Amino acid sequence: MTLEKLPEDRLENELADKKPLYSEAEAKAEADRCLYCSDAPCIKACPTEIDIPTFIKKIASGNVRGSARTIFEQNLLGHSCARVCPVEVLCQGDCVYTGWGRDPIQIGRLQRFATETATRAGQAPVLAKKVDVAVAKKRVACIGGGPASLAFAGYLALEGHEAVVFEKRGYAGGLNTTGIAPYKLHAHDALHEVAWVEGLGVEVTTGVEVGADDGPGRISGKKLLETYDAVFIGVGLGADSKLGIPGEDGPGVYGATEWIERMKLEMTKAHREEVAGKRVLVVGGGNTAIDVARECALLGAAEVSMCYRRGVPEMSGYAHEMSGGRKEGVRLVGHVQPVAFVRDAGGKLTALRVAKTDANAKPIAGTEHEIPCDLVALAIGQSKLSGIAAALPGVELDKRGCVVVADTATCVTGNPKVFAGGDCINGGKEVVNAVADGRNAARALLARWAGK
Amino acid sequence: MADLSIEFAGIKSPNPFWLASAPPANSGEQVMRAFDAGWGGAVWKTLGDPIMNVTSRFGGVDYDGRKLMGLNNIELITDRPLETNLREIREVKKRYPKNVVIASLMTETKNDWKVLIRKCEDAGVDGLELNFGCPHGMCERGMGSSVGQEPKLLQEITSWVKEFAKTPVLVKLTPNTGDIVEAGTAAVAGKADGIALINTIKSIVGVDLDRLVPLPRVGKASTNGGYCGPAVKPIALHMVAALAREPGMIPISGIGGIATWRDAAEFIALGATSVQVCTAVMHYGYRIVRDMIDGLSEYLDAQGMKSVNELRGRAVGGYQEWGDLDLSYKLVASIDAKSCIGCQLCVTACHDGAHQCIFTGADDRPRPPHAHAHGPAKAPKPLPLGAIAGDRVPWIDEPECVGCNLCQLVCPVPGCISMVEVPNGKSETWNDRVKQGRDKLPGGIHEDA
Ligand SMILES: Cc1cc2nc3c(=O)[nH]c(=O)nc-3n(C[C@H](O)[C@H](O)[C@H](O)COP(=O)(O)OP(=O)(O)OC[C@H]3O[C@@H](n4cnc5c(N)ncnc54)[C@H](O)[C@@H]3O)c2cc1C
Ligand SMILES: Cc1cc2nc3c(=O)[nH]c(=O)nc-3n(C[C@H](O)[C@H](O)[C@H](O)COP(=O)(O)O)c2cc1C
Ligand code: SF4
Ligand code: SF4
Ligand code: SF4
Numbered sequence: 024m025t026l027e028k029l030p031e032d033r034l035e036n037e038l039a040d041k042k043p044l045y046s047e048a049e050a051k052a053e054a055d056r057c058l059y060c061s062d063a064p065c066i067k068a069c070p071t072e073i074d075i076p077t078f079i080k081k082i083a084s085g086n087v088r089g090s091a092r093t094i095f096e097q098n099l100l101g102h103s104c105a106r107v108c109p110v111e112v113l114c115q116g117d118c119v120y121t122g123w124g125r126d127p128i129q130i131g132r133l134q135r136f137a138t139e140t141a142t143r144a145g146q147a148p149v150l151a152k153k154v155d156v157a158v159a160k161k162r163v164a165c166i167g168g169g170p171a172s173l174a175f176a177g178y179l180a181l182e183g184h185e186a187v188v189f190e191k192r193g194y195a196g197g198l199n200t201t202g203i204a205p206y207k208l209h210a211h212d213a214l215h216e217v218a219w220v221e222g223l224g225v226e227v228t229t230g231v232e233v234g235a236d237d238g239p240g241r242i243s244g245k246k247l248l249e250t251y252d253a254v255f256i257g258v259g260l261g262a263d264s265k266l267g268i269p270g271e272d273g274p275g276v277y278g279a280t281e282w283i284e285r286m287k288l289e290m291t292k293a294h295r296e297e298v299a300g301k302r303v304l305v306v307g308g309g310n311t312a313i314d315v316a317r318e319c320a321l322l323g324a325a326e327v328s329m330c331y332r333r334g335v336p337e338m339s340g341y342a343h344e345m346s347g348g349r350k351e352g353v354r355l356v357g358h359v360q361p362v363a364f365v366r367d368a369g370g371k372l373t374a375l376r377v378a379k380t381d382a383n384a385k386p387i388a389g390t391e392h393e394i395p396c397d398l399v400a401l402a403i404g405q406s407k408l409s410g411i412a413a414a415l416p417g418v419e420l421d422k423r424g425c426v427v428v429a430d431t432a433t434c435v436t437g438n439p440k441v442f443a444g445g446d447c448i449n450g451g452k453e454v455v456n457a458v459a460d461g462r463n464a465a466r467a468l469l470a471r472w473a474g475k
Numbered sequence: 476m477a478d479l480s481i482e483f484a485g486i487k488s489p490n491p492f493w494l495a496s497a498p499p500a501n502s503g504e505q506v507m508r509a510f511d512a513g514w515g516g517a518v519w520k521t522l523g524d525p526i527m528n529v530t531s532r533f534g535g536v537d538y539d540g541r542k543l544m545g546l547n548n549i550e551l552i553t554d555r556p557l558e559t560n561l562r563e564i565r566e567v568k569k570r571y572p573k574n575v576v577i578a579s580l581m582t583e584t585k586n587d588w589k590v591l592i593r594k595c596e597d598a599g600v601d602g603l604e605l606n607f608g609c610p611h612g613m614c615e616r617g618m619g620s621s622v623g624q625e626p627k628l629l630q631e632i633t634s635w636v637k638e639f640a641k642t643p644v645l646v647k648l649t650p651n652t653g654d655i656v657e658a659g660t661a662a663v664a665g666k667a668d669g670i671a672l673i674n675t676i677k678s679i680v681g682v683d684l685d686r687l688v689p690l691p692r693v694g695k696a697s698t699n700g701g702y703c704g705p706a707v708k709p710i711a712l713h714m715v716a717a718l719a720r721e722p723g724m725i726p727i728s729g730i731g732g733i734a735t736w737r738d739a740a741e742f743i744a745l746g747a748t749s750v751q752v753c754t755a756v757m758h759y760g761y762r763i764v765r766d767m768i769d770g771l772s773e774y775l776d777a778q779g780m781k782s783v784n785e786l787r788g789r790a791v792g793g794y795q796e797w798g799d800l801d802l803s804y805k806l807v808a809s810i811d812a813k814s815c816i817g818c819q820l821c822v823t824a825c826h827d828g829a830h831q832c833i834f835t836g837a838d839d840r841p842r843p844p845h846a847h848a849h850g851p852a853k854a855p856k857p858l859p860l861g862a863i864a865g866d867r868v869p870w871i872d873e874p875e876c877v878g879c880n881l882c883q884l885v886c887p888v889p890g891c892i893s894m895v896e897v898p899n900g901k902s903e904t905w906n907d908r909v910k911q912g913r914d915k916l917p918g919g920i921h922e923d924a
Contacts, residue, residue: 055540059820061823062819064867120816
């Protein structure tokens, strides 16, 4: 396992949970508030359709292990989802209390309580592996160790099949480990969940990249297709997009996910000054942008501004994240377009040169000015990992570069042996969507093997 | 402000709110604090020969996060020396002459009753209450509910007491009996001046599922206790009402689950003159009486009643035998689409627990086989569309609604489901049908006989 490799005094640990684990009494009190709706709207708003009223009532009755089972049945990564899901726009957004103008049931926090309590170390496993599989034992391989692959592999392992996950990074867990805002989920908790999935019988191999050829730390798509009965693509998205303007390469300018990954896994307290007291500019208006902005603000940046080429109202970050960020001191700047990075003689970043933009987000001539800054994070999107399609015959990409699947109910690609899910098919949604895809692919495969 | 003062069998009380004989009325210090808070009277914790208690003594029933829906106890009568209690009673009566102090008594032999009564009356009590109700510990020794369950014995001991007593005598009844009226009329026959009811209901409050021992646990075992608190109020109301309907009934002190002025008003409307409270005080303290006083007088003012005495018994006549109820009175449920939140609890309740007549969606529905009406249920046009719940607002198949009001009871939104009267100009009771020989309905066993 790789958990031990993580430095203890990581900077991300300075950001405490915004929604800490409920105590038993808190969980019971909140669970008792749930109305136990019939045909409950919250279920329909969960991409994995967890039977929410059932798991909540099980908490209320003191059947926490049963509650966790209800969650895991539909969502194997119910623990990280509980902590990272934008519940305000998913389950809790559709809780009948929300429409009624009252506080919705804190579904995410209850889900965390159930999953975390039931899987605590030293307890009997909540999920039993089915050893007497009706069909011969099959072998599957997953490309990428993120939520989509873990869900796929985990559900198949529970049915008694052999599931192997190949992850190119040193840590599995995908963006749960490397990208989620620490006040929702810290890297070590993401890795604990990976270890829990391994405990279900999944084999996770880190430091192995799947691509065109074989070699040390490399394995080819061809080899996978030869060795395994099915292959799942869960590679997520690629590197942060760049602006392509002068001065971009050099110290002080980072891709947002690149910076977050460093902050979560590598930066320690000794690196605090890299952000504390500094002037930070985030380019972009989406959820990655607001995440990195909030993280910098909470880590003590002197100023944090988000710059977007359209107006502030058009910033696509969730309203609850934007208002949270503003309370933490994040400034929102609309209608500016970066033109160049300004550096001093020593190459040190001093400012971002921007132009104002018009209603159509087009730069207006003569409006250029400098915004002083020490650190810039680019959150203008991520590239697609299109190489993987080339390595697997029959797998196609759409215009956006996403892997094409027949539908999300099966997640099967143009090659019937190959399935795909998560960010690499949808262009970047949530963890819970990735889990839904992985689970659906596993179910489709199981149905196929069962001859249904 | 309405006059709350009452007179109970000659005992004058500034208001109808008395502490029941229980831990809140255990000592002089407590009773004086209760009087300071506003309680009109107190029935002292039952006196007799001092006993020994066990621990633990109480068990609670919580419901969906609310504590003490019900309380169960296995405590016995006072564990303090008689002389201590009497000294404190004397002190209380000296300092609070306008408040009522009633001694609750429990003992065995005729001579013991005589001594006990004399001592209490010498201490200055306003009245006596005979504890014929305690359902645990004392009844095995031939006292408490073992007396209350034997009308003959109850009458006999009551008449002993009446031989000796100079102050009014209340008999406190146990609900652990087949017919409360039998017990009540025995008290009247024994010449009691008033009746207090109910004492606690024989109960086991729960089981410790780890140790597999009932609760409350005393070491390796438990025993049955007495149940009280909000959960028992309906049982108590019924028993008070049953006695209040009896001709020649003496004043009643209503007890059982009273926690607010509303509860008290209900007991009084069903015939109680005073009310007694135990669990609610054990839970929240003497201070609850402030709202009881204030709330009751507000209510009386709003009703245009000048005194609490005007309320007494006003709902007694509203009780009828089932056979005299109007079978033609029809209600159907109606959903207010504007305030519906779309939880659809009413749908499930009606389908699984009632008469399958609440539906969702726009389609006409086949009626379930039991249907009273024929053909499919027709969705109303236009469908109700809620401001909050949109198309999740359910609709009611009105011809099929039996008016049971289960949906209204489960709906979490106040006022969202109402039961609407469907006037039909008819009126008929079951007893009318029996008289007319129309009490055999089609489809009965009689058709095969
Ligand atoms: C900054 C940021 C914050 C986010 N915050 C949230 C949030 O709060 N809540 C939420 O629900 N979602 C959030 N998301 C989105 C969420 O993280 C993703 O939707 C989700 O992780 C997608 O899962 P996945 O399994 O498809 O891919 P990923 O999590 O991206 O995992 C893919 C894995 O595949 C590996 N890989 C790639 N190529 C190869 C290869 N060729 N061989 C081997 N391994 C390979 C990668 O190293 C990676 O570990 C956030 C995303 C970002 C960028
Ligand atoms: C702990 C406890 C002890 C009680 N002790 C006595 C008692 O000594 N004598 C008595 O007549 N009733 C006793 N009762 C019964 C109460 O006086 C009262 O009749 C009963 O609790 C119902 O009222 P409530 O619902 O307001 O609690 C006791 C009740 C409790 C909870
Ligand atoms: S998985 Fe996410 S959306 Fe679904 S119920 Fe749990 S917290 Fe809500
Ligand atoms: S909608 Fe809200 S109240 Fe209803 S079942 Fe779901 S969480 Fe409970
Ligand atoms: S129970 Fe009430 S709020 Fe819920 S769906 Fe029915 S009418 Fe609407």
